[in-house]
Amino acid sequence: MSDRSQLIETGQPFNFDAQRDAEFERLIKRYPSRESMILPALWLVQEQEGWISAEAMAYVADRIGTFASKVYEVATFYTMYHLQPKGKYHICVCRTLSCYLLGKQEIVDYIIEHLDVRPGEVRADGLYSFEEVECLGHCGSAPVVQINGEFYENMTVEKLEELLATLQ
Amino acid sequence: MQVKVLSAKFDIPDANTLEVAKKHGAYATLDKIFAMQPEEVTEIVKESGLRGRGGAGFPTGLKWTFLPKDTDKPVYLAVNSDESEPATFKDRYILVRDPHLLIEGIIICCYAIRSHAAYIYIRGEYTSQVKVLQAAIDEAYAAGYLGESVAGFDFQLDVTVHRGAGAYICGEETALLESVEGKKGQPRSKPPFPAVEGLYGCPTIINNVQSISSLPFILANGAAAYKAYGTEKSAGTHLFGISGLVKKPGMYELPFGLPILDVLEQVAGGLRDNRTLKGIIPGGSSTPVLTAEEAKTVTLDYESMAAHGTMFGSGGIVVLDDTVDIVKLVENLIHFYHHESCGQCTPCREGLGWMLKIVQKILNYEGTMADIDLLLELCDNIEMKTVCVLSAACTMSTRSYLNKFRSEFEAYIAHSASKHATM
Numbered sequence: 001m002s003d004r005s006q007l008i009e010t011g012q013p014f015n016f017d018a019q020r021d022a023e024f025e026r027l028i029k030r031y032p033s034r035e036s037m038i039l040p041a042l043w044l045v046q047e048q049e050g051w052i053s054a055e056a057m058a059y060v061a062d063r064i065g066t067f068a069s070k071v072y073e074v075a076t077f078y079t080m081y082h083l084q085p086k087g088k089y090h091i092c093v094c095r096t097l098s099c100y101l102l103g104k105q106e107i108v109d110y111i112i113e114h115l116d117v118r119p120g121e122v123r124a125d126g127l128y129s130f131e132e133v134e135c136l137g138h139c140g141s142a143p144v145v146q147i148n149g150e151f152y153e154n155m156t157v158e159k160l161e162e163l164l165a166t167l168q
Numbered sequence: 169m170q171v172k173v174l175s176a177k178f179d180i181p182d183a184n185t186l187e188v189a190k191k192h193g194a195y196a197t198l199d200k201i202f203a204m205q206p207e208e209v210t211e212i213v214k215e216s217g218l219r220g221r222g223g224a225g226f227p228t229g230l231k232w233t234f235l236p237k238d239t240d241k242p243v244y245l246a247v248n249s250d251e252s253e254p255a256t257f258k259d260r261y262i263l264v265r266d267p268h269l270l271i272e273g274i275i276i277c278c279y280a281i282r283s284h285a286a287y288i289y290i291r292g293e294y295t296s297q298v299k300v301l302q303a304a305i306d307e308a309y310a311a312g313y314l315g316e317s318v319a320g321f322d323f324q325l326d327v328t329v330h331r332g333a334g335a336y337i338c339g340e341e342t343a344l345l346e347s348v349e350g351k352k353g354q355p356r357s358k359p360p361f362p363a364v365e366g367l368y369g370c371p372t373i374i375n376n377v378q379s380i381s382s383l384p385f386i387l388a389n390g391a392a393a394y395k396a397y398g399t400e401k402s403a404g405t406h407l408f409g410i411s412g413l414v415k416k417p418g419m420y421e422l423p424f425g426l427p428i429l430d431v432l433e434q435v436a437g438g439l440r441d442n443r444t445l446k447g448i449i450p451g452g453s454s455t456p457v458l459t460a461e462e463a464k465t466v467t468l469d470y471e472s473m474a475a476h477g478t479m480f481g482s483g484g485i486v487v488l489d490d491t492v493d494i495v496k497l498v499e500n501l502i503h504f505y506h507h508e509s510c511g512q513c514t515p516c517r518e519g520l521g522w523m524l525k526i527v528q529k530i531l532n533y534e535g536t537m538a539d540i541d542l543l544l545e546l547c548d549n550i551e552m553k554t555v556c557v558l559s560a561a562c563t564m565s566t567r568s569y570l571n572k573f574r575s576e577f578e579a580y581i582a583h584s585a586s587k588h589a590t591m
Contacts, residue, residue: 030285030328032242032368035350043292043331070350077352077510078333080292097254097453097486098411100500134336134504135254136293139411139484140418149295 004076007054008084014056016063020044024063034064038074042081051082079133087122087129089167091115092146095132098139103156107143108132110157115164127168169435171397173385173405174378175421178265184300186307189268195313197387201276202321209280213383215391217403221258222248222339222376223452223481225470232281232373234363241370245278245286246348246362249377250332250339252291254453254504255484258407259377261419263290263297266381267304271327273380275318276387278325281373285326288377289344292333302329336508340556341374343510354512355556378407398424402469402480410436412487413443424469428458431468432487443489447572451481453501454561456568457488478568494573495580498566499527505562516559519550523566530577533584540577544570 016024027040041060045052057075061068075081082090093099093107112118115128122129138144141153145160152163177183177192186194201209214229235243247270251259262270274286290298305327308314318325335353337343342356345367366372382404386394395403402424408431411417415437422431428448432438439445445460456478458466466472473480488497506520523546529535547563547570554560570577 027328030326033349036330036348038350039331039333039347043333066350073352074350078292078335080334095500096504097449097497097500098417100497101412101486101488101492133293133334134507135252137251137257137260137291139255139257139486140409142411142417146293146295151296 004079004083006083007057007072009054012055014045014049014053014059016044016059017048020048035066035070037064038066038071039078042071042075042078046082051085085122085126087117087127089128089147089164091128091130092133092136093130094134094136094138094142094144094146096135099136099143102142104143106157107145107155107160110160169422169426169431170420171405171423172421173394173397174262174269174381174407175266177269178261183266184264184268184304186268186304186311189266193388194268194384195272195275195319197272197276197384198313198319198321201279201387202319202323206280206282209276209387212391213280213386216386216394217391217398217401218379218382218386218394219402219470220376221378221382221406221483223253223479225480228375228379231363231375232277234361235281235371235373236364239371242285243281243283244367244370244372245274245281245283246341246344246367246372246374247274247286247288247377247380248339248341248344248374249288249290249294250336250344251377251482252293252336252339252508253482253484254501255409255411255449255486256452256482257409257411258419258483260294260297261407262377262381263294264300267301268308269381269384270301270377271304271308271313273383274327275313275325276383277373277375277380279318279323283373284324286328287348287367288327288329289338289348290329290331291338292331298329298331305329335510336504337510337556337558340558343556344374345372352510354510355558357555399467399469399471401471406468406483408468409482409484410487411484412449413440413489413492414438414487415440422468425472426468428463428466428468428485431485436487439487439489441489443491445487446490446492447488447494449484449486449488449565450478452484453486453504454565455479455481456564457572459572494569494576495527495531498569499524499531501565502527502562505558509558513554513559515550515553519546520559520562522546523550523562530580530584533580533587535577535581535584537578537581539581540570540574 045056057071061071117123117130119132145152145155182188218228219225332338338347338353343353347353362372448458470480502524509516511517547567551560551563
C-alpha cells in the first residue's frame with residue numbers, strides 16, 4: 001500500500017460540465033444503489049480536470065448523497081485516481097514481471113536521467129509526470145509504457161525518444 | 169497446434185463492430201437459447217465441461233446451480249475483466265477484437281441464471297480497451313440486442329461497464345463486488361458466497377470474460393463439440409498468454425493437454441538467443457514455478473499442473489532462461505503483492521512488507537543463511553491466515569523459488585559473508 005493521504009484544495013468550487021453531467025445522470029440509473037456511482041463519478045472528475053481535488057470529492061459526495069469520507073476513502077484507495085495535478089504527458093512504465101524481464105529498468109533510468117523527472121513527481125515545467133506502475137496487462141508485448149492512457153508496446157529507449165519527440 | 173474457437177474472429181478486420189461481427193455469426197445463438205428453458209441452457213454448459221477461466225477452474229455450469237431457487241431478489245451477473253495478475257493478458261483480446269462475443273455470452277448467461285443486470289468490471293488500466301467495449305455495448309443497445317427486449321424476445325437485460333482504478337485485489341470476486349458497490353476493494357469473508365449473497369446482498373454469479381465468451385460456441389455447436397477439445401477433466405480451449413524470454417511472445421488459443429515444452433518450441437518459437445531454459449511460471453505470477461526438469465513432463469491442463477505441485481491459474485506462461493536472477497525476480501514479485509495488498513489483514517499488509525525487506529537485504533549483500541529459513545517461516549505464518557488469498561498468491565510462489573532455486577539465495581548470502589569478512 002502506498003501513501004495516498006494527501007488532499008489538495010484549490011479554493012475553487014467544482015462542478016461537472018454539461019457532458020459529464022449527462023453521463024453521470026445516465027449511469028446512475030444503472031445501479032440500484034447511488035453509492036455505486038462513487039468510482040464512475042471520480043473517473044468523470046478526472047477526465048474533466050486531469051486530477052481530483054478535495055472540492056471535487058466533496059461535490060461527488062453531495063451529488064450522490066453520501067458522506068464525503070466515503071468518497072475520500074475510495075479516492076485514496078485506488079492508485080489510478082490522481083490526487084494532485086499531473087504533467088501534460090503522464091508516463092506510466094510497467095515495472096512488473098514480464099516488463100522487468102525484458103528491460104523496463106533501462107526505460108526507467110532514461111526517464112529519470114534525460115527527462116529529469118523521478119517516479120511520483122511532476123517535472124517543474126509541467127510537461128512530464130512519471131510513475132512506475134504494477135502490471136499493465138501487456139506482458140506479451142513487454143516492456144510497455146502508457147502515456148495519457150495510450151499503450152506503447154515492445155518499448156525501447158530509442159522508441160521512447162522518437163515517441164516523445166512527436167508528442168512535444 | 170493453434171485452434172480458433174474463442175479467437176475465430178480475432179484476425180478479421182473490424183470484427184469489433186456489430187456489422188462485421190454479425191456477418192461472421194455473432195448473436196446467431198439467441199433464437200436457439202430463447203427457445204429453451206434457462207435450466208436447459210445451464211445443463212448444456214455443465215455437460216460441456218467448461219471450467220472458470222479466471223484462475224480457480226471451478227465448473228461454470230455447476231456454479232450457476234448454486235443460485236437459490238425461487239428467490240424474490242434480483243440476480244446479478246458480474247463479469248470479471250480485472251485481469252491484473254502479472255503475466256495475464258488474455259481477456260483484453262476478446263474485449264478489443266471481439267467484444268460482441270462477450271456480449272452474446274452475457275446474454276446467454278443472464279438468460280440461464282435469470283438475471284436482468286450485468287456489470288462488466290474492467291481494470292482501470294485498460295483505458296483504450298474500455299472505449300472499444302463501450303462502443304460495442306452501445307451498438308448492441310441500438311440494435312436491440314440489449315435493453316427492454318433482447319433481440320425481440322421477452323427478456324430485458326442491461327449491461328453496464330464498471331471501471332476499476334488500479335487495484336489488483338478487485339480481481340478477487342468479493343473485492344470486485346465491494347468496488348461495484350462504491351467501496352474500497354476489500355474482500356469479504358466467505359461464506360456467505362456471492363451466489364447466495366453477492367452484489368447489494370442479492371444472488372450474484374461472477375464469471376471471467378473468457379468463460380462467458382466460451383458460451384456462444386458451446387450453445388451454437390453443442391457440449392460434445394466443445395468437449396472434443398482438451399482432456400477429460402480440462403475440456404475445451406484456452407487463450408494462453410506466453411511472455412518472458414521467448415522469441416514469439418503473445419496470445420495463442422490452444423486446446424488443453426498439450427506438452428508445455430512443445431508449445432514453447434513450436435508456438436512461441438523457443439528461447440530468445442537460443443539460451444537454456446531455467447524455469448517456467450505456468451499460470452500467472454502467483455503459480456509455483458516449474459524447473460526446466462519438471463517442465464519436461466507437464467501438459468497444459470488442470471490435472472497435470474496439480475500433479476506437478478503447481479496450478480493452471482490464468483494460463484499466463486512466463487518463460488525464464490539462464491540469465492534470470494531468481495532473487496531479483498522474487499523481489500519484483502513480492503513488491504507487486506505488497507503494493508497490491510488491500511491492507512485489511514495484518515499478516516498480508518505487514519507480512520509481505522517484511523518479506524520484501526528481507527529479500528532486499530539479501531540483494532544488498534547483507535543477508536544471512538537464517539534469512540532463508542525466516543522467509544519460509546513467514547510464508548507459513550502468512551498463508552491462509554487472511555480473508556482472501558492475495559498473500560497466499562505471494563507466499564506460494566515465493567516458497568517455490570526458495571525451495572527450487574535455494575542456491576541462488578545462498579550465493580548472495582555467501583558473497584555478503586565474504587564481503588563482510590574482508591571489511
